[in-house]
Amino acid sequence: MRSCRHIALCLLLFGCAGTGTLTPPVTPVPLVPAVAQEPDTLLPALGTAPSSLIINATLLTADDKAPRIERGWIHLREGVIAGMGSGKPPTLNSGTTIYDAKGKFVTPGLVDTHSHLGVYARPGVWAHADGNEMTNPITAGIRAEEAFWPQDPGIQKAVKGGVTTIQVLPGSGNLMGGHGVILKLHPRRSTRAMRFPGAKDSLKMACGENPKRVYGKGRKTMPMSRMGSIYLMRKEWIAARRYKRDWAEWSQNPTTVINGRQVAKTPPKRDLVLDTLSQVLDGDILVHIHCYRADEMLLQLKLAEEFGFKVRSFHHAVEAYKIRDVLAKKNVSVSTWADWWGFKIEAHDAIEQNLALLQDAGAIAILHTDSAEGIQRMNQEAAKAYYAGLHSGIKLTEHQALRWITANAAWALGVEDKVGTLEVGKMADVVVWDKHPFSVYATAQHVFIDGWLRHNADTPSAPWSDFEVGQ
Amino acid sequence: MKTILLTLFALTGASVHLEDGSVLRDATVLIENQRIVAVGTDVKLPPGTRKIDASGKTITAGFIDPATTLGLVEISGVAKSNDIDSGGDAVRSAQRADDSYNPHSIVIPIQRAHGVTTVHTAHHGGLLSGSGAVYDLANPDPVRAPASMNASIGGQKESSRGTHIMMLRQALDDAETYSRRKADFERNRVRQFSASRLDLEALQPVLRGEVPLHVHVNRRSDIRTMLKIASSYGIRLVIVGGAEAWQEARALAEAKVPVILNPIENQPASFDAIHSRGDAAAILTNAGVKVAISTFSAHDVRKLRQWAGNAVRAGLTHAHALHAITTHPADILGLPDHGRVKSGAVANLVVWSGDPFEASSKVELLLIRGSVTSLDHRQHRLFQRYRTLPVQR
Numbered sequence: 080m081r082s083c084r085h086i087a088l089c090l091l092l093f094g095c096a097g098t099g100t101l102t103p104p105v106t107p108v109p110l111v112p113a114v115a116q117e118p119d120t121l122l123p124a125l126g127t128a129p130s131s132l133i134i135n136a137t138l139l140t141a142d143d144k145a146p147r148i149e150r151g152w153i154h155l156r157e158g159v160i161a162g163m164g165s166g167k168p169p170t171l172n173s174g175t176t177i178y179d180a181k182g183k184f185v186t187p188g189l190v191d192t193h194s195h196l197g198v199y200a201r202p203g204v205w206a207h208a209d210g211n212e213m214t215n216p217i218t219a220g221i222r223a224e225e226a227f228w229p230q231d232p233g234i235q236k237a238v239k240g241g242v243t244t245i246q247v248l249p250g251s252g253n254l255m256g257g258h259g260v261i262l263k264l265h266p267r268r269s270t271r272a273m274r275f276p277g278a279k280d281s282l283k284m285a286c287g288e289n290p291k292r293v294y295g296k297g298r299k300t301m302p303m304s305r306m307g308s309i310y311l312m313r314k315e316w317i318a319a320r321r322y323k324r325d326w327a328e329w330s331q332n333p334t335t336v337i338n339g340r341q342v343a344k345t346p347p348k349r350d351l352v353l354d355t356l357s358q359v360l361d362g363d364i365l366v367h368i369h370c371y372r373a374d375e376m377l378l379q380l381k382l383a384e385e386f387g388f389k390v391r392s393f394h395h396a397v398e399a400y401k402i403r404d405v406l407a408k409k410n411v412s413v414s415t416w417a418d419w420w421g422f423k424i425e426a427h428d429a430i431e432q433n434l435a436l437l438q439d440a441g442a443i444a445i446l447h448t449d450s451a452e453g454i455q456r457m458n459q460e461a462a463k464a465y466y467a468g469l470h471s472g473i474k475l476t477e478h479q480a481l482r483w484i485t486a487n488a489a490w491a492l493g494v495e496d497k498v499g500t501l502e503v504g505k506m507a508d509v510v511v512w513d514k515h516p517f518s519v520y521a522t523a524q525h526v527f528i529d530g531w532l533r534h535n536a537d538t539p540s541a542p543w544s545d546f547e548v549g550q
Numbered sequence: 551m552k553t554i555l556l557t558l559f560a561l562t563g564a565s566v567h568l569e570d571g572s573v574l575r576d577a578t579v580l581i582e583n584q585r586i587v588a589v590g591t592d593v594k595l596p597p598g599t600r601k602i603d604a605s606g607k608t609i610t611a612g613f614i615d616p617a618t619t620l621g622l623v624e625i626s627g628v629a630k631s632n633d634i635d636s637g638g639d640a641v642r643s644a645q646r647a648d649d650s651y652n653p654h655s656i657v658i659p660i661q662r663a664h665g666v667t668t669v670h671t672a673h674h675g676g677l678l679s680g681s682g683a684v685y686d687l688a689n690p691d692p693v694r695a696p697a698s699m700n701a702s703i704g705g706q707k708e709s710s711r712g713t714h715i716m717m718l719r720q721a722l723d724d725a726e727t728y729s730r731r732k733a734d735f736e737r738n739r740v741r742q743f744s745a746s747r748l749d750l751e752a753l754q755p756v757l758r759g760e761v762p763l764h765v766h767v768n769r770r771s772d773i774r775t776m777l778k779i780a781s782s783y784g785i786r787l788v789i790v791g792g793a794e795a796w797q798e799a800r801a802l803a804e805a806k807v808p809v810i811l812n813p814i815e816n817q818p819a820s821f822d823a824i825h826s827r828g829d830a831a832a833i834l835t836n837a838g839v840k841v842a843i844s845t846f847s848a849h850d851v852r853k854l855r856q857w858a859g860n861a862v863r864a865g866l867t868h869a870h871a872l873h874a875i876t877t878h879p880a881d882i883l884g885l886p887d888h889g890r891v892k893s894g895a896v897a898n899l900v901v902w903s904g905d906p907f908e909a910s911s912k913v914e915l916l917l918i919r920g921s922v923t924s925l926d927h928r929q930h931r932l933f934q935r936y937r938t939l940p941v942q943r
Contacts, residue, residue: 202820232818288627404939420929421657421849423627430929436936452814459856462909470912471933519859519907550824 119272125265128158128530129176133511134168136180139478140501141187141485146478153185155507158529162503178525180511186481187501188243188508188528189457190488192367192414193394193447196234197227197247197262197270201451201546211250212257213293216302217315219282220351221257223247227270232544233451238264238534240455241510241523244275246492248394251285251369252293254302254312258355259283259367261492263508263528266543279493281391282359284312285369286379287425309378316386319356322347326357365391365493367414371425373401380409392491394447395419397429403440412443412491416453417464435468438479445491446483457484462517477517558582560595561901561915563605569877569890571869579609581897584919588893604901607914610872611889612667612898613906615851616879617764617790617810617844620658620669621651621685626849634848635675640714641721643699644748645680647672653690657848659927662687664852665906667898667918670883671848672700672764677717681752682764684883686898688918697883698788699756702766703776704822715775720744722783725753762786762882764810768793768822777805788882791846793823796830799837808840808882813861831874832865842879843871859907871907896920 118124131154138151152168154161154175162169198210209226212218227247237245243264249256259281262273286308295303302308325347334341358364366383370376370393383390392412393399397420399406399413406413413434420429437444446461448454465480482499489499498506507530514521526534534540542548559581566577566589580588580595595601624631633650636642651671661669672682681696706714724743728750734740735747743750755761765776768791777798780787789795792809795802802809816828827833834841843858845851858871866874880889887895897920904911916923935941 202818202824204821236817400933400936418850418852421625424625427625428932430933430936432933436933440939451817451819455814455816456860459860459909463856466909466912517909519856519909520863522863547818550818 118274118276119267119269122267122269122272125529125531128155128507129532130157130171130174131155131176131178131527131530131532132168132171133178133180133185133509133525136183136185136511138163138501139184139186139481139516141478141481142500142502143478146476151185153501153509155509155527155530159507160501160503160505160509163501178511183524184512184515184521185501186241186510186512186516187485187499188510188526189241189484190244190492190499191237191242191448191454191457191484192246192392192445192488192491193449194237194245194247194454195250195449196237196245196451196454197229197231198223198249200228200231201233210248211252213252216254216290216294216308216311217352218249218253218257219255219315219355221249222260222280223249223258223283224260224270224274227260227262229267229270229273230544230546232542232547233454234264235266235534235543236451237454238526238528239523240457241512241516241526242454242457243508243510243526243528244489244492244494244498245454246281246367248281248283248367251283251289254285254290254308255315255352255356256283256285258364261494265528265531265533275492275494275497277494277497279363279365281365281367281492282355283367283369284379286375287369287371288423289369305375309382312382313385315352315356316382319353319360320386322350322353323357323360359388360386362389365491367392367394367491369394371395371397373398376402377405380405380411391493392445395426395449397426397433399442400430400433400436401428403437403442406437407440407442410443412445412487413437414445414447414488414491416449417446417460417467431464431467432471432473434464434480434483435471435473435475438468438475438483439473443487443490444483445487447488458512458516458521459519460484462519465517480517558596558598559600559602560593561602561604561609561899563603564607564609564901566609566891567611567872569892571873576605577609579891579899581899581917581920584897586891586893586895586897586899589891602915604915608902608904608906608911609891610665610900610902610906611876611891611895612900612916612918613665613854613875614668614670614842614879614883614889615666615844615854615875616670616842616882617846618669618671618851619674619848620661620671620851621653621655621848622647622671622673623848624652624655624657634673635679636673637675640677640717641745641749642673642676642680643678643721643750643752644746645673646683646696647681648683648692648695651683651685651692653685656928658687659924660849660929661851662916662918662923663913663925663927663930664855665900665902665913665916666851666854667900667916668693668880668885668888669851670697670879672698674700674702674766677702677714678721678749678753681761684885686896686918688921688923693885693888694883696752696755696761698762698764699753700764700766703772704766704768705820711772715772715779717744719779721749722753722757722779722785725750725757726783729754729757756785757783759784759786762788762884764788764790766790768820768826770794770797770825772822773798774801777801777807780807781805790844792830793819793826795839796827796833797825799834799839802834803838806840808842808878809834810842810844810879810882812844812846813857813864813866816864828860828864829866831861831871835866835870840878840881841870841874842882843874844879855906856909862907868907
């Protein structure tokens with residue numbers, strides 16, 4: 080956002096304020112804000128969320144300061160957590176709905192760093208396959224937001240599983256696949272209206288088998304090998320660095336003197352791919368890389384050093400345990416599954432203790448789903464990975480494992496100050512579970528998103544998706 | 551693979567899940583050679599019986615996944631290690647899973663470590679993909695082969711479902727004619743058949759009702775069609791997948807046709823599965839249909855216990871869910887001495903630290919045909935190798 084706002088500001092200054100000295104005035108370049116964070120201006124806002132008080136619950140906060148609160152209460156008001164504590168709840172006015180959660184557990188809304196909901200919507204037909212623009216290995220300028228179908232029946236199913244925030248990513252067919260988008264799972268008519276307010280976009284990248292399969296094997300075009308993949312990436316980063324410099328130079332000195340007259344210089348040509356990459360270099364877009372193998376993750380970290388960007392999360396990363404010391408030191412998070420493996424050779428060395436070993440090494444461990452099935456039971460998947468660690472003698476706490484699907488995931492998306500823990504002032508994304516969420520039998524009873532009750536197991540709700548009406 | 555062979559031993563003090571759905575506390579299971587010879591709270595142990603203390607543990611029959619591709623694939627994306635789908639002709643009924651099965655696959659011990667002792671495995675991808683085989687996961691030879699004939703009906707990319715169903719009828723019809731006119735066939739005195747001699751031969755046990763036809767089918771209308779076809783040819787039918795089978799629960803119960811499903815498939819994933827629902831196992835069970843649970847996979851067979859737990863979460867009783875991965879698949883596969891803890895049954899047993907469906911529980915001891923079977927596997931070795939960094943090589 081920074082660089083983009085900067086450029087826009089320069090144009091504005093020279094386009095208006097500078098008219099007296101400039102002939103001709105600089106024509107403003109039609110700028111598409113590369114990270115458009117404005118709320119949807121077409122649809123009405125959600126309004127003020129109701130006031131709700133959950134009482135008598137065990138609060139599993141995912142907050143290091145107070146991981147578990149017995150006989151807890153939590154007050155949701157105007158979309159945020161207004162108060163929480165243990166023991167006697169406060170007396171509130173009659174406009175507050177009280178939920179007695181005796182014997183139940185309350186956690187933060189779950190966060191999935193890797194979803195293709197909406198971009199590979201149900202039913203899975205060709206017409207719904209909008210997640211991979213496999214026409215060029217470098218498509219960094221395209222956006223998952225602009226393919227996401229808010230009517231995907233999978234969205235409501237995810238909410239029923241306690242998920243409140245997701246990162247929707249383009250697929251991994253391309254080396255630089257495009258922008259991911261962070262969404263709140265409200266039933267809305269536009270994707271823009273679902274955007275997590277203020278969240279940065281991400282860039283989805285991919286190494287390994289997928290791009291070379293799609294291009295090299297599928298079409299005999301580059302990349303056919305891992306060499307080709309890194310070459311194309313490096314080429315693009317070099318171009319981005321140059322692009323960034325060109326714009327910086329122009330914005331610092333947009334005019335030149337010809338024959339004694341000061342005239343405007345033509346700004347550099349706008350390029351949507353390089354726009355995205357230069358924002359990555361500025362830290363305004365977070366980098367998420369699909370990468371299975373340990374050696375390839377290390378390659379990407381070298382590339383990041385070479386060009387000065389940060390990798391926020393490696394995704395899938397089934398071999399992350401092999402380099403967990405490096406990942407911990409570099410503060411790079413790992414988004415992975417509990418037990419997916421064997422579908423290709425780069426997923427051959429997966430082990431059930433991957434997350435546990437990462438946690439043990441002090442790395443930022445995250446359980447992601449990459450799946451419309453898995454996203455319905457993130458709690459079970461975290462439990463599997465947690466117990467796999469315990470059964471192997473790795474010291475872990477339930478609290479740490481809960482953070483794999485809440486706080487750590489929120490960190491990877493850059494929204495850790497707003498969601499991911501139960502803390503006063505955070506967004507009111509809250510799940511009430513009938514049993515401990517690490518039990519296979521646990522079901523989300525109530526799911527609040529920004530204070531709105533989006534799932535209530537006690538009252539059957541109409542399907543959110545029009546597709547499911549009248550079938 | 552390490553196995554410890556004990557000829558006579560007893561597991562004592564455990565809670566044992568019995569065939570009738572009840573749980574016997576503080577019970578003893580006596581095992582001799584490959585069989586269970588006694589189960590009860592007052593079992594007299596013959597002299598020389600070695601006792602294995604299982605107090606506080608839970609014992610179930612070894613889990614059975616009735617619709618896998620285990621042993622047919624090492625790495626899905628490596629073509630030469632993946633024998634699931636041969637491609638080619640739609641009718642390939644002569645293909646045999648026991649010809650492709652690799653008992654030394656590293657995928658197998660990884661599944662075993664989560665309590666699965668027996669699988670049915672079969673090729674896929676065709677209209678008729680060949681015969682399936684049943685394996686106990688410590689033995690290279692099948693328990694039963696052919697155990698099934700495998701078919702697939704549903705929405706087609708290249709043609710219509712009608713064409714596909716017509717081709718199935720034609721193959722069955724030709725197989726019937728062939729059986730009556732074998733002599734004429736050998737003398738070239740019959741019209742041309744739609745399938746090869748071996749393909750038609752492979753269908754004979756299906757037409758005789760000796761081997762069931764496992765049909766991978768999801769849409770309600772296709773399930774009805776299969777019920778009609780099965781009835782007109784006298785075929786024993788098993789519905790596999792069955793996303794919309796719950797809508798035909800009564801007809802399936804009447805026809806005594808079992809359903810093998812995965813309870814986590816609850817979305818309109820395709821136009822054949824618009825009415826998928828998570829509680830299908832409970833609905834079918836309540837209607838009297840015999841339900842078995844499958845992972846429909848090779849690498850994920852170990853998830854069978856988690857999926858059973860999810861069936862309970864969606865309304866099936868715990869006892870029924872356990873049946874759905876033990877006695878029911880055994881019955882469907884024609885293995886009356888598998889999948890149950892009772893005297894005379896094959897000693898495929900799992901000693902669990904707790905409720906087998908919970909991730910918090912783990913397998914403490916695994917018996918396959920009475921042998922204590924190793925829980926070690928390649929993933930475990932990798933874990934041990936990387937338990938401390940740097941790795942010593």
